[in-house]
Amino acid sequence: MTEKKISTDFKIRLFTHMVLIRKFEEKIVALCREQYRLPGMQILANGQEAVAAGVVSALEPKDIIVSNHRSHGHLLARGADLNSLMAEIMAKADGVNYGKAGTLHLSVPEINAPMTSTVVGAGPPLAVGAAFAQQYQNLNDVTVVFFGDGAAAEGSVHEAMNLSGIWKLPILFVCENNGWAGAQRPEDHCATHQIHKRAQGYGMPGRSVDGNDVEAVYHLSLALLEHCRSGNGPAFMETLTYRMRGHGEQDHQHYVDRQELEAWALKCPIIRYRQALLNAGVLDEAQIQKIEQDAEARVASAVAFADAGAYPESDTALTDVFVQAFKS
Numbered sequence: 001m002t003e004k005k006i007s008t009d010f011k012i013r014l015f016t017h018m019v020l021i022r023k024f025e026e027k028i029v030a031l032c033r034e035q036y037r038l039p040g041m042q043i044l045a046n047g048q049e050a051v052a053a054g055v056v057s058a059l060e061p062k063d064i065i066v067s068n069h070r071s072h073g074h075l076l077a078r079g080a081d082l083n084s085l086m087a088e089i090m091a092k093a094d095g096v097n098y099g100k101a102g103t104l105h106l107s108v109p110e111i112n113a114p115m116t117s118t119v120v121g122a123g124p125p126l127a128v129g130a131a132f133a134q135q136y137q138n139l140n141d142v143t144v145v146f147f148g149d150g151a152a153a154e155g156s157v158h159e160a161m162n163l164s165g166i167w168k169l170p171i172l173f174v175c176e177n178n179g180w181a182g183a184q185r186p187e188d189h190c191a192t193h194q195i196h197k198r199a200q201g202y203g204m205p206g207r208s209v210d211g212n213d214v215e216a217v218y219h220l221s222l223a224l225l226e227h228c229r230s231g232n233g234p235a236f237m238e239t240l241t242y243r244m245r246g247h248g249e250q251d252h253q254h255y256v257d258r259q260e261l262e263a264w265a266l267k268c269p270i271i272r273y274r275q276a277l278l279n280a281g282v283l284d285e286a287q288i289q290k291i292e293q294d295a296e297a298r299v300a301s302a303v304a305f306a307d308a309g310a311y312p313e314s315d316t317a318l319t320d321v322f323v324q325a326f327k328s
């Protein structure tokens with residue numbers, strides 16, 4: 001695989017995306033500790049930022065994203081508006097879905113992310129529909145669907161892979177193998193340790209990548225997206241990463257081996273890339289701190305925006321049920 005050279009600006013962008021995602025979710029962690037501040041379950045992707053930043057940065061503007069219950073990173077990397085995203089998570093009427101979706105059912109058509117589903121394994125069949133529409137209209141666009149190692153064991157995912165293999169649909173399947181599905185290990189629900197090898201059975205290339213190495217994720221995404229975009233059908237990427245927090249913020253990881261957690265903390269994608277950029281002289285310590293402070297300021301201002309907003313009125317409960325799913 002030939003790797004496209006990444007410019008300095010692009011490297012800084014990858015880092016900035018990851019920092020913003022981390023700061024955004026760290027703020028959600030803090031808000032969760034305040035009583036009645038956030039409704040519902042908060043599911044975060046701390047430790048998995050390189051997957052979101054690496055894959056999404058390889059997309060073209062009209063490509064479509066289908067995400068799942070762990071979606072904030074995907075949406076932020078794609079450029080979702082921080083204010084309306086935070087307002088939605090706080091169930092406010094100014095939210096991206098008018099406060100009716102919350103964190104688990106976010107839909108951001110403005111950035112071609114029409115659906116996230118918290119039903120495990122529901123995303124890939126939805127992606128088949130989106131990719132069929134792209135193919136039917138002779139568009140040069142790709143649909144990317146993110147799902148977990150647990151979802152990879154769902155029948156719906158296998159059916160989606162099979163159908164997209166038959167119809168040669170432009171889908172990039174991104175399996176974020178984060179070592180956990182709830183409190184289950186992959187060996188408890190997966191008959192193979194190499195989920196990407198299943199791709200071969202559905203007529204598509206399958207590759208795995210260090211999911212904590214943002215540039216490696218970016219390069220592999222670009223190559224596989226090119227495969228999909230050129231009419232060769234779907235492709236499958238397994239990103240090997242780790243879920244650093246509990247399944248949701250209510251889960252205190254009592255079942256997680258502390259040494260394993262500490263070992264993965266050392267492989268943190270942001271710390272690693274931060275050091276790599278420092279070593280290469282791409283950024284100095286002051287510039288990095290500025291990026292971190294800017295991200296914190298943007299998140300703080302999103303919280304202030306959300307705080308200032310009202311909850312939706314009860315008489316709007318049945319409006320906005322149908323939406324224009326994505327830009328043509």
Ligand SMILES: Cc1ncc(C[n+]2csc(CCOP(=O)(O)OP(=O)(O)O)c2C)c(N)n1
Binds near residue numbers: 118149180243247
């Ligand atoms: C069909 C279905 N079964 C079970 C659940 C409950 N559930 C929510 S997330 C989850 C684990 C999913 O694991 P994985 O696909 O690896 O994604 P991760 O949470 O690790 O990102 C489960 C079992 C659900 N939401 N939907």
Ligand SMILES: [Mg+2]
Binds near residue numbers: 149177178180
């Ligand atoms: Mg998982």
